[in-house]
Amino acid sequence: MKVMATLDPSPRRHSRQARIGSRRRLSVVGILGELLITAGAFIFLFLGWQLWLNDIIVGNEQQTEALAFSDQLGGAAEPAVPEQAADYGDPVVAAVVSETTQFANMYVPRFGVDYVRTIAEGVSAANVLKTGIGHYPGTQMPGEVGNFAVAAHRTTYGKPFNLIGDLRVGDRIYVQTSDGWYTYVFRSLEYVLPTGVGVLDPVPQFSGLAPEQRILTMTSCNPMLSDAERIIAYSVFESWQPSSAGPPAEIATLVNGAV
Secondary structure, three states, X not given: OOOOOOOXXXXXXXXXXXXXXXXXXXXXXXXXXXXXXXXXXXXXXXHHHHHHHHHHHHHHHHHHHHHHHHHHHOOOOOOOOOXXXXXXXXXXXXXXXXXXXXXXXXEOHHHOOOOEEEEEEOOOXXXXXXXXXXXXXXXXXXXXXEEEEEEOOOOOOOOOOOOHHHOOOOOEEEEEOOOEEEEEEEEEEEEEOOOOHHHHOOOOOOOOOOOOOXXXXXXXXXXXXXXXXXXXXXXXXXXXXXXXHOOOHHHHHHHOOOO
């Protein structure tokens, strides 16, 4: 009897199954890859929105709000006498306000010809620093002998102090309250750890020393997108003028709405 030999189909079947399994694995890997790429694109777009476009929108809103607040403070009054000939004596010092209350505007020409932001009491990240500049409770008020210390974000939430590192010696910083205008002149930068609260002393970094000068201290995070340390900008008081005298000449055009 002649026995017919039959071919074992199992190798061919196994080969076909292996190719199908390989395609499935490749398909799963491809899908995962596409999902990761898509997720990365969304993250990139979100960061672009948060760190660029949203900051522009929020910054413009903060500027518009500050200019409107300037009108409430009486900022657009015409000068009563030539600025250079005026002597208004010691600056008026306003009373401390309650937490989150806006009480002043800050103008920094170095940050842009149209730069103005409101200053509110407190430095709460949730309530104050989202809307502009915050005043450290317990530090002095504008024009007061001692240390008028403020904080603001360098990135996000309109990044009010984004260009703090660009300040140059001699730059003027103007603070407006309902009483008038306080002019400070920038002097120096310092970098400290987040624990370096000595910058808030009445005489910065000299605890217990009685102040004799009027100082403006601006603080923000450093480097960009990090809170590893703080960048500190110190300015000294130069002059003040009441609201009735109108704004300082350098920012008069902005205050009067022509920018």
